[in-house]
Amino acid sequence: MSNVLITGGGGFIGLALAESIAARGDIAVAFDVAFPVNRTPSPRLQFVRGDVTDTAGVIAAVRKYDIHRVIHAAAIVGIAPSAEMATTVIRVNVEGSINVFEAARIHGVSRVIHMSSEEVYGEYATPIVDEGSPTFPQMPYGATKLATEHFSRAWRNMYGLEVINLRIACVYGPRLPRARIPKILVDAVAAQQELHLPEGGDSPMDHTYVDDIVAGTLAALDHPTHPFDVYNLGTGSAPTVFDVVAVLKEIVPTARISVGPGEIKHPGGYAMPRKGALNSQRAANVFGYRPRFDLRAGLSAYLASVKRETG
Ligand SMILES: NC(=O)c1ccc[n+]([C@@H]2O[C@H](COP(=O)([O-])OP(=O)(O)OC[C@H]3O[C@@H](n4cnc5c(N)ncnc54)[C@H](O)[C@@H]3O)[C@@H](O)[C@H]2O)c1
Structure with missing residues (x-):
């Protein structure tokens, strides 16, 4: 049995992790500024x-x-907040991470898993990126994630602290808090509402179901030794928003959702860098990461959970 601190343990991914850790018999300590009521x-x-x-x-x-x-x-997540309050985001995402590394070092914690992000790649240089691809974040959020990866290496070099950085894809599933793809489409389908998004249909993204990210994170947490300190976790494919709409319409043929062509813009009008798929072969080889949910299975499970919640 092991005592695991989950910072951001009141959030979308953190709470799912904390619940899984408790369910398997370890002690989960969820640490957050706020928790679901x-x-x-x-x-x-x-x-x-x-x-x-x-x-x-x-x-x-x-x-x-x-x-x-x-x-x-724990982090302030998302492109728009990072643009609008960059210094606060740096304080939480970078300084907060250093505090976590320091506490881990002082107490002799054996391993820290940092939930990094595919945002470190910025504009993807190739349709599918691996851990050796160029990192060129173009917004403060991705820059804070990449900076934290660099600081994690400094803490390893200075103090021998083991920090494993997981560059996770665009995660979706129950309790996703942000009004983005696929949440806005799934919510509209669940509520039987009509929704037309005027643009964004051509944007590709590696949408990964939250259960696969939880399983991959716990596999990385438990693996005896890590030959690398950074791993991608995604599905390896990058459906466009057109594809997401089409799959939702296969699942619910009466759905009244549609999207126009072009690229997604973030709230605030910031252009989204061209994304793609994450190659997760390294995580597969080292700790057996195997995503189980393809887009159809993940969207079906997500839609079912939204329908249950909203009655
Ligand atoms: N959801 C995704 O698609 C995605 C993709 C890539 C990386 N990530 C990373 O995964 C992690 C979890 O993301 P999420 O989607 O669950 O987001 P989330 O917003 O649901 O969770 C983040 C949690 O951090 C907490 N938090 C914020 N500031 C804090 C502070 N100062 N002290 C303590 N807690 C604080 C928030 O209250 C929240 O509960 C983040 O580090 C995020 O950068 C998420």
Whole structure:
């Protein structure tokens, strides 16, 4: 049994991770500035309110719960917030990460998993990218994720702390909090509403179902030794928004959703760099990562969960 701190453990991916860790018999300590209101703690799943920018608070939590391993998922996520409050995002995403590394170092934590992002690649140089592809983030969010990867190497070099960076794809599934693809389309289908998106149909993206990211993250957490400190986690394909709409219409033939051509623009009008698919062969070879959900299976599961939630 192992005590695992999950920063950002009240969020979309962090809470899914915390629940899986508790369900398999480890102790999950979810650390976040906010939690969903209807969550009750259990002996295996603790909720600790705290802020990663508070160095003493992070160290105290790691010490109090005698943490063995950390999954660092706390961040201010998304392109638009990172553009509108860049200094705050740097403080939370980069300084907060350094606080987590420091607390882990001081307490002798054996491994930290940092939930990095495919945003580190910026404009994809090729339709499918691997860990050796150029990293050229074009917005502050991706820059904070890449900076954190670099700081993780500094903490390894200076102190021997093991930090594994997982560059995860565009994750979707139950409780996805952001109004983006595929959430806005799935919500419209679940509510039987008509929705036409005027543009964005041509944008490709590696949409990965949250259960696959949870399974891959836990496999990376548990793997005895890592020959690399960075891995992609995605599906290896990059359906366009046209494809997402088409698959949702296959699942629900009466769905009244459509999208126009062109590239997606972020809220605020920022052009989205051209994306593509993540090659996750390295994660497959080292720790057996195998995504189980193709787009149709993932969208079906997501839609079913939204329908259950909304009655
Ligand atoms: N969802 C995706 O598609 C995606 C893709 C690539 C990478 N990621 C990364 O995965 C991680 C989790 O993302 P998510 O989609 O679950 O987002 P999320 O917004 O649901 O979760 C992030 C959590 O961090 C918490 N948080 C923010 N500031 C904090 C602070 N100062 N102290 C403590 N907690 C704080 C938030 O309250 C939130 O619960 C993030 O690091 C994100 O960068 C997500």
